[in-house]
Amino acid sequence: MIEFSHAILSLSHFGDALLSLTVLSVLLSLGSNRVRALIKIMAFQGIVVSLIPFFLEHHGEMSTGSIILLQIMLLVKGLIIPGFMYAAVQKVKIQLEVEPIVGYNASLFFGVIFILLAAFITDRLHISLPVDNDLLMIAALTTLASGLFLIMTRHKAITQVIGYLMMENGIYLVGTALAKETHTMYVVEFGVLLDLLVGIMIMGIVVHNINSSYDDVDTALLGQLKDN
């Protein structure tokens, strides 16, 4: 019995370590100005985020369905989407995100503020949550907010797509933090996967078109439509 509880303890510690890695990757991506490095960070984050649900105590036994979904999740988030983006970057030869709307140091500072805010919100919500896992909620909200932040403050279309990806990671974490697997029937996994595939596919097409008509993927070039 003692060994058993010990095993569970270390498992949940491992989950906490993964959560810390997620937050770390978020901060790294906020401070990074190299697009390729960003894509590598996203691949890493994708893998870590997909693994997290299986180190949570409240999920208990794994069903066949969840194992299959894990494999798909790993494949899509860790390999297919980053690979796709890497190929796109190779083709259009973008190296640096130039002059973001909010600088890198300031972005990092915002990242820290997001962590604090997430901790504050999680603390306030504590009462009605089904699972007692503060770290998960904090990591999830930080990832979500930072993803939105990247979308808003970066010029390159590809960095905005990375922001979208990060936001989806955050949503996936919130989903797993909140939903009990028993009767949601993989709603979380399914929804996020679909959203990712559809979103990335259609964004990929548009990015490709932006590149072929402007020879760049800078959305600052897209400024012709405005109200006067």
Next chain:
Amino acid sequence: MLELIMVIPLLTGVISMFVPVWIGRGILIVTALLHLQLTVFGWLGKITPVFPDYFAVTHEGMLILMVTSFVFLFISLYAVAYMNEAEISSEPIYTGCTLFFLATMSMVTLADHLIVLWIAIEATTLMSAPLIFLNRSKTALEATWKYVMICSVGIALALLGCFFVVLAMDLGGVHVPISFSSLGTVADKLDPVWLKAGFIFLIIGYGTKMGLAPMHTWLPDAHSEAPSPASALLSGALLNCAFLGVYRGHQLMYQAGLGDFSGNILIGFGLLSMLIAAIFIFNQTGYKRMLAYSSIENMGIIAFGVGIGGLATYGAMLHLIHHSLIKSSLFLSSGNVLLGYGSKLIDKTGNMAKLFPKTFTAFFAGFAGISGFPPFGIFISELLIIMGAFQQGRGLEVSIFILALILVFAGASRLVTKMCFARCDNPHILVKENLARTLPSYALLLASLVLCIWLPDSLYETILSAIATIGGGVNG
């Protein structure tokens, strides 16, 4: 086999992409007719869903499906004539994608399952993005990028909202399928805190698609850059479908006894949308952008009416029908203006009354209708919303509402007068107007006029049953 309503456009859409253009046009019209026919059968309750877990016939769904199907038929008729004159290289893409678009919108109206509804709304973004990019210009690309980016983020937040609703079920110890019809029966057991959080995310997510301010920024660009038949579809059909997502959320909140909370949020978003539209419509340089801001205003009116409740809800539903009819008609007319003058700028147009009398009639009548002049239906719907709001004692809100209406009318009438009557130096008419491109606009306006004078009983009862689920009714 209710699902045929969405399967048929899907199949014909695939076929139309691989056949010569003229067959594709035929397929478009035939599918539109078939769709309308099936919708009528569904309306009459003659067909039932094969997958009752995911799809259901609801009053509000059928109402919006009927509007969509009706508007789609006339837009297709127009599109065939428009495509003849406009130089669009990829017509099979237009035909295929509008049919897919129709399929996904039908799916939205029939969806009963929380996640199926979400998938369907996501799919509408996917299918309509190629329509906006049809002209392949740099501005069209920009509009598409904004549309895809902003709506994807919105839809992702709506997914989060769905998770919160599921969590509210978990905490309430409710074990039913996650469909709106079964959730409605146990709504009072759902955890109220998480249900509220879920509703906020749902309204932000679906509200983005619906064009509620401040998430509306994609809408003017997308509506002005899409070819006119596609703009008419976006404004006349898609916005209603997104509204259905918000409506279902509000319905669930009402059933859970939290109707005041969600109603106030709807009123807030509605008034903000109207005011923002009123401010931005004033100095517009493009007439399609002007119409797009008017759509934002009208979505605000609908949200406001639904939020107020009671008689105003009935007004809001009427408004939804008439806005679709009149606004699609206006966008179709704007397509004629674009073909005629070759520019989207108001400055490049003028003296429409003399140069394009048929288009002028449709455009000006549509403008009168959308501004709330009788004999068009928006007169009644806005009047009912205002009366409903006074009945509920919402004096402050209704004064803002009326102020916004006046501002929008003032702003838009200046521009429309300029387009219709201002002198146009050395007019350079590219394409002459013809009946094939004006009759659909007339037909849509006529439909609004007829519905204003004579509302069929079956339609009246459907509206009443639809709004009864959120506490609305004609007796206040």
